Amino acid sequence: MNRPKRGFASDNNAGVHPRVLDAMRTANHGHAVAYGDDVYTEAAVRLFRERFGEGAEVFFVFGGTGANVAALSAVTRPFHAVVCAETAHVNVDECGAPERFSGCKLLALPTPDGKLRAEQVEPLLKRAGDQHHVQPRVISVSQATEVGTVYTPEELARLASFARERGMLLHVDGARLANAAAHLGASLRELTAEAGVDVLSFGGTKNGMMYGEAVVFFDPALAEGFRFVRKQCAQLPSKMRFLAAQFTALLSEDLWLETAAHANRMAQALADELRQVPQLHITRPVESNAVFATLPPEAVARVQERFFFYVWNEQTSEVRLMCSFDTTEEDVRELAEAVREALRV
Amino acid sequence: MNRPKRGFASDNNAGVHPRVLDAMRTANHGHAVAYGDDVYTEAAVRLFRERFGEGAEVFFVFGGTGANVAALSAVTRPFHAVVCAETAHVNVDECGAPERFSGCKLLALPTPDGKLRAEQVEPLLKRAGDQHHVQPRVISVSQATEVGTVYTPEELARLASFARERGMLLHVDGARLANAAAHLGASLRELTAEAGVDVLSFGGTKNGMMYGEAVVFFDPALAEGFRFVRKQCAQLPSKMRFLAAQFTALLSEDLWLETAAHANRMAQALADELRQVPQLHITRPVESNAVFATLPPEAVARVQERFFFYVWNEQTSEVRLMCSFDTTEEDVRELAEAVREALRV
């Protein structure tokens, strides 16, 4: 068999971690009640509570956009607004699903590094109470951000306490929360419950699962009615056991951390290699599993002949190179070599 | 290892067919472009076109409710109405998702057997053109129906031509289309494209897949913009190859038909057994993988101690017994025996 072909396009271009796949196969035994009333789901929820705190209310959903849409719909009314960074996945990459489903307006703020600050949100509250204007209700941050940066627990706590003081909530789009935790050496709980996060979309797919994300509420009152929201959002899997089994595999023996830490390490290794290439400029701090770099357009085209990845910004010829749980040191070296060759020509 | 425990609650309580699971494992090799631009998806779509006709536009989605919601939203405007049977899954079992997402009203009509007739739809068109009233645009039928009955190709063709004459469309919720085809000895194409169906939700999950359904448009013009509808409905899987691989397994070597025909046969066998029990009454024609029967409440409770299944109608003590691709003759005999015992007491 040929060596598997891998690229640097996205962590969701990777496949499924073998231990996750094994868990799915093991779950394929006999019948199980559909829609989550089964022992696999019970076990997965138990593990979530061990990691995130006993008070966590946990719900599994099909996908990342579904997690965000359902989470935001659950904690808002349609005249509310969700404050996020301009680069946020909810703002850019979900085809308007959050607005469509929640009815809410997204108030997107520019940031240099993909990270929101409370000071930016403050001015949006001037019109609080004025019936002509949407009412900011949720601050939504991506952890890690879409440009690979990471909020520290302190930064999250500051946003959370700002939110609480203004009657707002803090939502974390944690499609890559594992990578952030691995980078910070922080536990999942420190980055969520303990930082004051109210509701979390926790990603599995980008970290070695086949499909499936979780919505976690840290205040049970916010979870009220969420089962109906999930179903109405078409995010309730019938054969739930196979989704739950994946999460159980991921959260057991800290597989989630192992996979995320590996992807982060590969990103660091890649950045180290690329930093030695003088015609190339690393544009963002490498804090998770992404490396952003500017590369002349001709070189981009040549490297893309061998490795699939995306141009993030065509104006500046900035590319995004994502590492995954299955990226190898050899992949990294070969990509770096391909870059050097492309520039040498 | 113990014999796997199986019940008669629902075909989505069953697990995954081994050939489907194998295909998923085989697809777990290297990287593949996310969101459907991969060879697995291409192959699956090719098989769909072989089965449903070359003109079919095929889109894979996470789940059955998502398939219905996205399909109906794609072909309606919010002031339209969708006509369906009172028993329809879209009307009863989707927590209002079709209305919520499409904005449309569902006009649900009573039926003796879960099957809509054109004559019932006709009176709803009296108010066509009147700005105060929703405008019927889609007839949505379940094939097989929620009570296990099946539309013949002729019945579908009649509904389709009625719809066409009135400027309406015919949608088929085919969560169990395979079972209907197996019962009728008809091809998938005869039950859809050739009958004049406009848009189909084609189910995989209830027929041996882990997750995943397809939305199939038989008029490409209706599919315009559907990729955006799917994404906005949060129904676009990122690691699409694993969904596509399941459909490829299901449609290859007519596995879909083998599994569905088996489930149907088990239902017939179960009905045959139960017909010999005098205190029990089979209430509906057994045309797919469901058997409906009335059983005294005390007997229901006793049988449920050994086999999981649902009471369909508490007033009449009518139960629903669903067979699956993995139901065995032994399961059937044991259930029948349990029923007899429960009645004997």
Add this chain to the structure above:
Amino acid sequence: MNRPKRGFASDNNAGVHPRVLDAMRTANHGHAVAYGDDVYTEAAVRLFRERFGEGAEVFFVFGGTGANVAALSAVTRPFHAVVCAETAHVNVDECGAPERFSGCKLLALPTPDGKLRAEQVEPLLKRAGDQHHVQPRVISVSQATEVGTVYTPEELARLASFARERGMLLHVDGARLANAAAHLGASLRELTAEAGVDVLSFGGTKNGMMYGEAVVFFDPALAEGFRFVRKQCAQLPSKMRFLAAQFTALLSEDLWLETAAHANRMAQALADELRQVPQLHITRPVESNAVFATLPPEAVARVQERFFFYVWNEQTSEVRLMCSFDTTEEDVRELAEAVREALRV
């Protein structure tokens, strides 16, 4: 000038009561702050509280559909259901606006007389708590109903206490609440706050106003955020003073009662006349300003040449004859004469 032409088609085919129009003209003096922060609105709200109770939260909106849509959206989440009679305006005559805006499903129940009973609602609660099903949250009744019947305070109180016990709310679509009050000799308060009604759409347009309805909450907690709901529903008039002035005129010196009682009296007079016509059958109790009667189709056509009115049911040739604040005894006599002539031919 010719005698004004009047028909029996609808109370919203009538014009504006002279005292209402005078009040509008008087309000046309200088500037007033837009959107309700003006003395006219303050005065109208004060009158509402005198009539409906000091705890009433009152909001003015453009129209009747807008009032219902905003009221129902305010007190529901999208996975809730609204239980109503099949004949209800919200179910039949609002082009699906309630579903579209609230996201809720309407569960419409058949009634012989347009009036819901608690016993009918009870079976819908069987699926409370089941995530697959919409969750009944509001009972919405029309007072007077679309077929001219009226709920007594006792009937309302029974529905309200049923609702309260089940965690539901009672909404009254009071487009013709004034007519019901006039018929019953009950105060507005007795028919709402004192009966346990939670939220009311109070109609002005059908009772002599030009435009404008009110949404009244009897529990201030339910009104939370309603100003935003109203604006987002596009139901916030900018030059609010002219709407408020109409309500002030209507509620002053019991004009609302005078106009409604007059319309009711005309309906009784019409029914009395028609009861003497043997070929004609009064089909519904005449409890407000509507008379329903069956009349042979040929006669219908002949009478319609002189008076505009609607056929309610073509199958049974039942017509609806609505009286208004401006219907005269002469109009009634002439209509009766036209009917007799049409039948004589």
Add this chain to the structure above:
Amino acid sequence: MNRPKRGFASDNNAGVHPRVLDAMRTANHGHAVAYGDDVYTEAAVRLFRERFGEGAEVFFVFGGTGANVAALSAVTRPFHAVVCAETAHVNVDECGAPERFSGCKLLALPTPDGKLRAEQVEPLLKRAGDQHHVQPRVISVSQATEVGTVYTPEELARLASFARERGMLLHVDGARLANAAAHLGASLRELTAEAGVDVLSFGGTKNGMMYGEAVVFFDPALAEGFRFVRKQCAQLPSKMRFLAAQFTALLSEDLWLETAAHANRMAQALADELRQVPQLHITRPVESNAVFATLPPEAVARVQERFFFYVWNEQTSEVRLMCSFDTTEEDVRELAEAVREALRV
């Protein structure tokens, strides 16, 4: 009677023009079929077609937000995006109603003067066809803008042809179209149909009407189904004749132009007075009925004791002074005097 009190807060703080009020009173004669099937509506539509072109499809609605919401919903699908200026009424002042109702995302662009340019829209089209992103479909401009500036017919034509080339549409929020026309000396047709505008919200309320706006489609195909959209948006007035009569008054003998030109003239007069005050800075070109100026905060407070108006930007202490059809030269002089006094202290 005291002299009527007038301010400079908004043109919707003004009352109703006497000729408009007269027309309403005159329409109050006998019965008229509700919902627009009456001679008053017919006459008003005829006048619209004289002004805007025979191909115009005209629909009356309750209010300005309703006009925008219904117009945008009519010409979009929920995965579309509407491109507008950050300052646009649809973006800022409608409590998220456009997103809520259409499902569309608003893509709001910064502008120095409230006016969009095609060059700004171009980059948003990069992601056309990509299923992850909303698809720009409508360019929506305000005429006059919220900061009082005006698009020339050439500027509109450029936007319209840009839109057409990209498969997009041009929507004009013409709440103050009359003021723009008066400023430019252009006809309504030159600013709409002839410039290539596809759909228009035409305002009456800010130009001397009591309530009521119109949605005008210049391509009849776009108007398909709009009657249902309007009703479902709760924007269909029942006693339509009173709304139609207002428009008939406004469009007869060019009253619309007389009122708008007067308001513009008062704004110019006010600007002329204020330009002579050295401590005050006129911040925007005065092209319609608004004057924007910076005034020290203490002076603002003092002037507001005598005249009601809004601070537009608290950071810069910029105020907005709106003139109306009923603003008098005396009002202007008194305001200028109040400003001078406030600064003198």
